[in-house]
Amino acid sequence: MRKLSSLIPFIVLSCAAAAQDLAQVQLPAPRMEGGMPLLQALRIRQSQRDFAPDPLPPQVLSNLLWAAWGINRPDSGKRNAPSAMNRQEMDVYVVQADGAYRYDAKAHALVLLLKEDLRGLAGTQPFVKGAPVNLIYVSRAGGGTADDRLIYGGAQAGFISENVYLFCASEGLATVVRGSVDRAALAAALKLGPDQKIILAQTVGYPVKK
Numbered sequence: 001m002r003k004l005s006s007l008i009p010f011i012v013l014s015c016a017a018a019a020q021d022l023a024q025v026q027l028p029a030p031r032m033e034g035g036m037p038l039l040q041a042l043r044i045r046q047s048q049r050d051f052a053p054d055p056l057p058p059q060v061l062s063n064l065l066w067a068a069w070g071i072n073r074p075d076s077g078k079r080n081a082p083s084a085m086n087r088q089e090m091d092v093y094v095v096q097a098d099g100a101y102r103y104d105a106k107a108h109a110l111v112l113l114l115k116e117d118l119r120g121l122a123g124t125q126p127f128v129k130g131a132p133v134n135l136i137y138v139s140r141a142g143g144g145t146a147d148d149r150l151i152y153g154g155a156q157a158g159f160i161s162e163n164v165y166l167f168c169a170s171e172g173l174a175t176v177v178r179g180s181v182d183r184a185a186l187a188a189a190l191k192l193g194p195d196q197k198i199i200l201a202q203t204v205g206y207p208v209k210k
């Protein structure tokens with residue numbers, strides 16, 4: 001029989017997880033220097049739809065998320081992408097084989113939401129469920145008219161998406177931004193609230209070598 005003392009860390013973790021219903025996966029510190037010259041990355045930026053199944057190493061995922069929607073000015077908490085009145089009303093969800101997560105930029109961590117493979121719901125195109133990472137851009141824009149919310153959400157997702165395109169160009173990764181996603185089904189699976197709206201999704205992975 002296991003000693004009670006050996007179970008205490010597990011119990012503490014379980015209680016903490018039950019209390020928050022969440023577990024956090026710390027990402028390695030992101031790399032914020034180097035990469036390809038910007039103009040060269042712009043020259044090769046493109047959409048690709050053939051993905052190798054290989055997962056992204058934690059450091060690459062960390063760099064990707066920081067490039068996408070990380071904090072580039074820690075003093076003010078401002079981000080790599082602009083947002084209307086700096087409201088930052090967008091969350092990046094990460095759908096991988098091992099589960100679904102929300103990126104917490106402040107902690108530079110992934111908040112585990114579900115230990116399920118939701119990649120089959122992350123898009124309607126066949127390559128989506130075989131690619132290692134699908135980013136889901138979820139707006140929680142609350143203010144303004146319904147039009148404002150859609151326009152701001154679309155712009156916000158566009159800025160983040162282009163950061164991802166340029167990062168992928170620089171790192172030799174394949175990516176495509178996608179509107180083709182069953183938003184209702186994915187929102188239900190991710191347990192999104194009524195004020196959250198899936199704007200776009202973006203698949204990322206290694207290109208298939210030809």
Ligand SMILES: Cc1cc2nc3c(=O)[nH]c(=O)nc-3n(C[C@H](O)[C@H](O)[C@H](O)COP(=O)(O)O)c2cc1C
Pocket residue numbers: 045046047048049125176177178179180181200
């Ligand atoms: C708002 C938006 C939605 C898109 N939706 C999809 C999509 O659902 N599936 C897809 O394969 N590509 C999608 N794309 C990618 C475009 O097809 C692609 O950007 C376009 O063909 C130009 O190719 P390029 O990105 O290589 O320049 C989308 C692009 C944008 C901006």
